[in-house]
Amino acid sequence: MIVANRKPFEEIIEMLKPYSKILLLGCNECVTVCATGGSKEVAVLASEIRLYRQKEGKPVEIGEVTLERNCDPEYVESLKPFIHDYEVVLSMACGCGIQFVGEHYRDRLVLPAVNTTFYGVTEEHGVWTERCQGCGNCILHKTLGICPVTRCAKSIFNGPCGGSQGGKCEVDRDIPCAWHLIVDRYRELNMMDKYLEIQPMKDWSTSRDGGPRKRVREDLKI
Amino acid sequence: MRLSYPTNVKIIKVPCTGRVDITHVLKAFEDGADGVYLVGCLEGDCHYLVGNIRAKKRVEYLKHILDECGVGGERVAMYNMSSAEGQRFAEVAREMTEKIRTLGPNPAKKEK
Ligand code: SF4
Numbered sequence: 001m002i003v004a005n006r007k008p009f010e011e012i013i014e015m016l017k018p019y020s021k022i023l024l025l026g027c028n029e030c031v032t033v034c035a036t037g038g039s040k041e042v043a044v045l046a047s048e049i050r051l052y053r054q055k056e057g058k059p060v061e062i063g064e065v066t067l068e069r070n071c072d073p074e075y076v077e078s079l080k081p082f083i084h085d086y087e088v089v090l091s092m093a094c095g096c097g098i099q100f101v102g103e104h105y106r107d108r109l110v111l112p113a114v115n116t117t118f119y120g121v122t123e124e125h126g127v128w129t130e131r132c133q134g135c136g137n138c139i140l141h142k143t144l145g146i147c148p149v150t151r152c153a154k155s156i157f158n159g160p161c162g163g164s165q166g167g168k169c170e171v172d173r174d175i176p177c178a179w180h181l182i183v184d185r186y187r188e189l190n191m192m193d194k195y196l197e198i199q200p201m202k203d204w205s206t207s208r209d210g211g212p213r214k215r216v217r218e219d220l221k222i
Numbered sequence: 223m224r225l226s227y228p229t230n231v232k233i234i235k236v237p238c239t240g241r242v243d244i245t246h247v248l249k250a251f252e253d254g255a256d257g258v259y260l261v262g263c264l265e266g267d268c269h270y271l272v273g274n275i276r277a278k279k280r281v282e283y284l285k286h287i288l289d290e291c292g293v294g295g296e297r298v299a300m301y302n303m304s305s306a307e308g309q310r311f312a313e314v315a316r317e318m319t320e321k322i323r324t325l326g327p328n329p330a331k332k333e334k
Pocket residue numbers: 151152153154155156159160161162163164165168169170171176177178179180
């Protein structure tokens with residue numbers, strides 16, 4: 001899932017200063033699962049903004065809507081009948097959703113209420129951690145299921161570096177060293193000979209370095 | 223026991239403090255409550271095992287939210303007592319009322 005964090009309240013309040021009719025938009029997908037921008041978080045943030053603005057003597061009207069998805073046109077279009085009743089949209093969806101809604105309603109500003117942060121997993125209830133950076137050329141078969149692009153601070157391909165100590169990364173002692181984990185896996189699976197193969201330089205053109213990416217399936221186009 | 227406690231305390235019954243959601247408490251503040259406190263069973267005595275522990279965590283989170291929006295986190299509290307502690311219930315009601323009285327009215331209260 002895409003994991004996001006809510007922006008600091010002061011930043012949100014500052015963005016909303018000129019407005020008194022706000023559409024607060026949530027998303028039922030990733031940001032619901034990581035408890036950042038689902039209908040529940042929309043309700044809490046709406047209350048918080050109302051309380052703040054009431055206290056400041058500048059009350060606001062907030063519409064609370066959570067779309068099934070903010071990254072698909074059919075759902076985004078469902079905002080049409082009422083989006084213009086509001087001066088501005090404050091979105092708790094990920095960066096994709098925020099942009100996509102803005103593209104559909106060019107006369108409305110869509111402000112971000114969250115910082116979209118990473119692709120990750122629910123490690124335990126209430127804890128999410130990063131697993132993938134979408135580099136566009138997966139090498140998990142070579143590193144036995146542990147991504148060094150994401151989980152190694154230096155994204156190195158022939159690790160570990162000299163900073164790995166007792167299984168921890170030198171960047172932060174709370175972060176497991178990705179390469180330590182990878183070597184553990186090689187050992188577990190009796191594949192140490194494979195570990196000794198030198199990995200060539202990665203072609204990063206499939207990643208962000210090649211510019212924004214696109215996927216097309218001609219057979220699905222209408 | 224016929225114990226008395228301040229009349230300004232309004233009781234909302236829930237099956238367990240674990241049922242209390244952050245949005246419920248925020249709504250109370252939006253509707254003009256000056257303070258909200260949760261009274262749950264003693265820790266370890268929850269009929270639903272951990273309802274009161276969850277409530278305690280939610281109260282902590284609520285404090286943070288109320289501080290952020292300027293209403294003030296000290297306006298929410300969590301107390302634990304057994305159903306046999308009527309005396310304590312009345313005492314807590316007085317204690318909370320006193321505390322809120324010192325803090326003054328909810329700054330986000332709407333003009334009537
Ligand atoms: S200690 Fe491990 S995870 Fe950290 S930078 Fe070095 S190889 Fe990467």
